[in-house]
Amino acid sequence: MDLDPELAALRLLGGFSVLRTVPRTAGATGPAEATGTPGTRRLPTLAEVYAPAAPAAHPDALALRVATVADRLRTPEPRVAASIAQQGLAARLWSVSxxxxxxxxxxxxxxxxxxxxxxxxxxxxxxxxxxLRPLPGDAATVAATVLHGHLEPLAAALRARHGVAAGLLWGNAGSALAGAARELGRWARAHGRTDVAARARGLTDELFAHPLLRPTGTRAGTAFRRRSCCLYYRVPGGGVCGDCCFARPPRSSPGAASG
Structure with missing residues (x-):
């Protein structure tokens, strides 16, 4: 089945999988979007966000995201907010792909x-x-699109600006992939789509064989245990995630296992 112009099938899978192909207008619910028309707020492309020297129109889009996440989580630590922001975007990209x-x-x-x-x-x-430009739906294309097209430049930007460890960021990427695959498999089983579950499982296996993802954790079926920590335990009221390398929040040397 070819991609339809609105990617309508993704709406069945939940909010993390939806990808808009039509911009919101000023009268829609939520923020108006960057289309160049009067009264709208232009949204940056992710190429602009990742750029080492961002254009004048969006000089701090990545810093703004980190600050936004920090404010919502009530954390004073930019490194923690940067990690959570990166994992959230990784989850969206994996879920869509x-x-x-x-x-x-x-x-x-x-x-x-x-x-x-x-x-x-x-x-x-x-x-x-x-x-909307369709590409083959194989693991090599997904890896090129998500890993190399987005997560590598995003990780480089976050390491340079916020000092986040590379191992932590790739652990986030592996965790986000495992979570996206788990949710897709859960939906497929609930709707009797054994074909979808099998394709999702095979594609995920191939992606985790990639050199950037293979070292990020251990897998058993849909379960994943990462070898690093996303630092969520440092958020006020936070704790360790279900796939964390820690059984309980560490009391000292919090950065020791973050890479």
Whole structure:
């Protein structure tokens, strides 16, 4: 089945999998979007967000996102907010790509220059794709699209600006992939779609064989145990996540296992 213009099949899978291909207008619910028309707020592309020297129109889009997440989590630590922000965006990118690959057999080209992002939005991250260009729905294409197209430049930007450890960020990427696959498999089983569950499982296995993801944790079926910590336990009222390397929040040297 070819990609339809609105990627309508993704709506069945929940908010993390939805990808808008039509921008919101000023009268819609939520923030108005960057289309260049009067009265709208232009959203940056992710290419602009990742750029080492961001254009004048969006000089601090990534910093704004980190600050927004920090404010909502009530954490004074930018490194913690940067980690949570990165994992949230990774979850969106994996969910969209896996959902399209298994439901359509194709994935949209998520070129960072085509994908607009609202740094002020709540979770899940608000994404808008300016042009729908279908690509093959295989693991190599998904890895090229998500890992190399987005998560590598995003990790580089967060390491440079916030000093977040590379191992932590790739652990977040692995955790987000495992979570996206688990949710897709859960939906498939609930709706009797054994074909979707099998495709999701096979695609996820191939993706975790990638050198950037293979060291991030151990897997047993849909369960995943990461080898790093996302630092959520440092959020006021937070704790350890279900796939954390820690059994309980550490009391000292909190950064020791974060990489």
């Amino acid at each position: 896996l959902g399209c690959a298994v439901l359509y057999g194709q994935v949209p080209d998520l070129d960072p220059g085509l994908l607009h992002w609202d740094p002020l939005a709540s979770a899940p991250d608000d994404l808008w794709l300016a042009e």
